[in-house]
Amino acid sequence: MIDINLLRENPASIKASQVARGADESLVDLAASLAETKKTALQQFETLRAKQNAHGKLVAQAPKEEKAALVAQAQQLSADVKKAEAEANQADQELMVVLHKIENVVLDGVPAGGEENFVVIKEVGKKPEFDFEAKDHVALGELLDVIDIERGAKIAGSRFYFLKGMGARLELAMMQLALDQASEAGFTALITPTLVKPEIMQGTGFLGEHSAEVYYLPADELYLTGTSEVALAGYHSDEILDSLETPKRYAGWSTCYRREAGSHGKDTRGILRVHQFNKLEMFSYCKPEDAEAEHEKLLAWQEQMLQKCELPYRVIDVAAGDLGSSAAKKYDVEAWVPTQGDYRELTSTSNCTTFQARRLNTRYRDQDGKATIAATLNGTLATTRWLVAILENHQQADGSVLIPAALRPYMGGAEKISPVN
RNA sequence: GGAGACGUCGCAUAGUCCGGUCGAGUGCGCCUCACUGCUAAUGAGGUAGGGGCCUUAAAGCCCCUCGGAGGUUCAAAUCCUCUCGUCUCCGCCA
Numbered sequence: 256m257i258d259i260n261l262l263r264e265n266p267a268s269i270k271a272s273q274v275a276r277g278a279d280e281s282l283v284d285l286a287a288s289l290a291e292t293k294k295t296a297l298q299q300f301e302t303l304r305a306k307q308n309a310h311g312k313l314v315a316q317a318p319k320e321e322k323a324a325l326v327a328q329a330q331q332l333s334a335d336v337k338k339a340e341a342e343a344n345q346a347d348q349e350l351m352v353v354l355h356k357i358e359n360v361v362l363d364g365v366p367a368g369g370e371e372n373f374v375v376i377k378e379v380g381k382k383p384e385f386d387f388e389a390k391d392h393v394a395l396g397e398l399l400d401v402i403d404i405e406r407g408a409k410i411a412g413s414r415f416y417f418l419k420g421m422g423a424r425l426e427l428a429m430m431q432l433a434l435d436q437a438s439e440a441g442f443t444a445l446i447t448p449t450l451v452k453p454e455i456m457q458g459t460g461f462l463g464e465h466s467a468e469v470y471y472l473p474a475d476e477l478y479l480t481g482t483s484e485v486a487l488a489g490y491h492s493d494e495i496l497d498s499l500e501t502p503k504r505y506a507g508w509s510t511c512y513r514r515e516a517g518s519h520g521k522d523t524r525g526i527l528r529v530h531q532f533n534k535l536e537m538f539s540y541c542k543p544e545d546a547e548a549e550h551e552k553l554l555a556w557q558e559q560m561l562q563k564c565e566l567p568y569r570v571i572d573v574a575a576g577d578l579g580s581s582a583a584k585k586y587d588v589e590a591w592v593p594t595q596g597d598y599r600e601l602t603s604t605s606n607c608t609t610f611q612a613r614r615l616n617t618r619y620r621d622q623d624g625k626a627t628i629a630a631t632l633n634g635t636l637a638t639t640r641w642l643v644a645i646l647e648n649h650q651q652a653d654g655s656v657l658i659p660a661a662l663r664p665y666m667g668g669a670e671k672i673s674p675v676n
Numbered sequence: 677g678g679a680g681a682c683g684u685c686g687c688a689u690a691g692u693c694c695g696g697u698c699g700a701g702u703g704c705g706c707c708u709c710a711c712u713g714c715u716a717a718u719g720a721g722g723u724a725g726g727g728g729c730c731u732u733a734a735a736g737c738c739c740c741u742c743g744g745a746g747g748u749u750c751a752a753a754u755c756c757u758c759u760c761g762u763c764u765c766c767g768c769c770a
Contacts, residue, residue: 298728301739308739311751315696322750329750452760495725497686618725626725 256614257357258628262287272360275367275575279356286353293346300339307332355463358580359610362547365575365584372574373587379558380567382591387652391594392643393525396422398654400675402526402642413523414515414530418639421672425658426533426639428665430508433535433560433637437506440556442537445507447486450477455489458615460581467516483507484633487538492615495626499619502541502549506636509534525643527599532639539632540617543609546630547584550606553634554586557602560636563661566644567591569598581607590644601641604634 257269266283273280310332314325366374396402401422407415418426434444456462456478461469470479480486487507496503511534522528537556541549554570561568573585582605589598609628612618618626649657655673658666 294728297739301728304740305738307750311696314750326750331750333750 256354256610257360258609258613259290259354261360262290262354269357269360272575273357275361275365276358276578277369277576278358282353282357286350286357289346289350289353293343293350296339296343296346300336300343303332303336303339307336355614359578359583359608361575361578362584362606362608364572365578366572367576368574369576370574373571373577374574376570376572376586378567378569380562380565380591382567383593383648385593385650385652389593389647390650390654391525392527392646395646395650395654395656396525398674399646399656399672401425401646401672404525411530414528416526416529418642421666421669422642424666425645425662425672426642428658428662429564429637429641429645430533430535431665432563432661434506434508436556436560436563437504437535437537437636440504441501442504442506445483445487445490445505447480447483447490447507447509449480449483449486449509449512450475451480451485451489452477455485455492456480458492459485459488459611460579460614461485463580465579468514470512470514479512480509481513482511482534483509483536484538487536487633488611488615488617488631491540491617491629494617496540496617496619496629499540499542499545499629502539502545504540505538507536507538509536511638527640527643529639534638535636537604537634537636540612540619540629541632542619542621543628543630546606546608546632549630549632550584550586550604553604553632554588557588557604557634557636561588561590561601563659564641564645565659565661566601566641566648568601573603579605581605581611583608583610590641591648592644593647599640599644601638601644602635605632607631607633 261269262283266287270280270283273283307329310325310329314322314329317325366372390398393402393404396404399421401419403417403419407417438444450472453462453476456469461481462478465481468481471477472479484507486509487505490505491503510531512531513529515528515530518528526532537553539549539553558568558570568588568590571587571589573587578585585603585605587600588602588604590601591597592599608630611631612629617629617631619629621627645659646656649659651657651671653674655671657671658669663670
């Protein structure tokens with residue numbers, strides 16, 4: 256949710272942001288006028304309530320014989336108050352509906368436009384050159400007997416898979432490596448619930464434009480989370496943190512579930528786009544003024560992981576129109592996928608500034624002891640999808656795949672995965 | 677699955693039966709001051725959050741919040757309903 260003070264003081268900045276996103280800018284003026292209406296209604300209610308409260312004290316203290324008359328007056332007051340209260344509530348609800356539609360104000364420098372208007376910040380690493388016909392991850396998965404897509408489909412349908420043998424170990428190795436790195440950087444590990452209540456799903460903003468993406472269990476009124484960000488963002492909801500002089504950092508591990516509605520026919524081959532996968536997610540709570548620096552740190556940690564996995568990648572600054580509604584700025588790190596001849600997103604890190612924390616009511620004590628809305632950021636440190644890039648980039652002429660050195664200690668020292676016969 | 681207890685201002689609790697004098701007492705913790713060679717101890721005071729009015733600011737005043745949502749009432753921490761959470765016992769299962 257945007258800051259209502261900003262709405263009053265600098266509506267132009269919010270409008271400019273909506274325009275850069277290709278979103279509706281008229282919401283801003285509408286919200287501002289609803290805020291005025293609400294304010295007037297609320298003041299009216301408060302004035303009447305003050306009268307009622309004062310009168311109530313008279314009633315309480317009055318001698319018995321005067322009570323009846325005073326109560327009669329009080330009844331009229333009570334009716335007025337109820338009416339004014341209903342009007343104030345109504346105005347507030349109308350405001351909230353519009354306010355929740357306005358997306359986070361994008362940071363200066365974020366490229367305007369849609370998905371294709373991203374800016375490449377850098378390219379790192381050398382793309383592999385094969386003197387043989389490169390196999391895609393599906394073929395490699397089969398050859399090495401590490402990914403079983405056929406049986407995944409048999410038991411759960413399309414976009415499901417088994418990771419098998421060294422494939423399963425490779426994913427766990429990646430997660431372990433990422434968790435070790437995160438722990439060294441001061442992150443607290445958290446294994447999170449993957450089923451959450453409606454209000455948490457709502458609060459993190461995933462029931463907005465992404466609602467079709469989310470699995471829902473009506474019998475229990477619970478949602479399956481598409482990322483541990485949901486649980487991590489909800490972790491400190493309705494809390495006031497003692498201090499954020501140093502950011503509070505969590506590394507959340509969870510399985511993620513996504514319906515992938517609306518992506519029929521897209522990435523149907525292999526495990527690039529699946530209904531269920533694992534992810535290690537970084538999540539930071541910090542002071543708003545530290546958020547941009549923290550964002551750069553999250554990006555740097557992501558790059559470190561890509562480098563440890565010896566993957567060529569590029570970093571892009573995602574355009575305003577392609578940001579989630581909570582994000583004020585987002586970097587994607589994309590790894591080179593040889594058989595696609597293209598970079599594909601492996602990680603994403605978003606600076607949500609105070610937008611997400613405001614809706615979830617997460618605050619901290621600043622140096623004056625005042626409760627202030629925190630900033631939140633998130634970023635991927637490893638996901639199942641990385642296996643695609645690892646397998647394809649490290650494949651050898653004989654069909655084997657070299658395991659990046661950093662992962663070997665987690666795989667019993669194995670140096671490569673060889674085809675089975 | 678059955679039975680019951682509880683949810684109050686950082687923590688622990690009082691208040692709920694008998695509605696108004698309760699936005700709320702006490703202890704601990706924390707902050708300030710006094711005393712003290714230092715610490716401890718002692719004494720005095722302060723110590724929830726949000727919104728609004730006013731103001732250069734401070735102060736002050738007003739409204740809302742006693743797990744949450746409704747209801748009864750002139751008036752609800754207190755009565756009623758629902759709901760969420762925690763705990764105990766029994767049963768069942770790992």
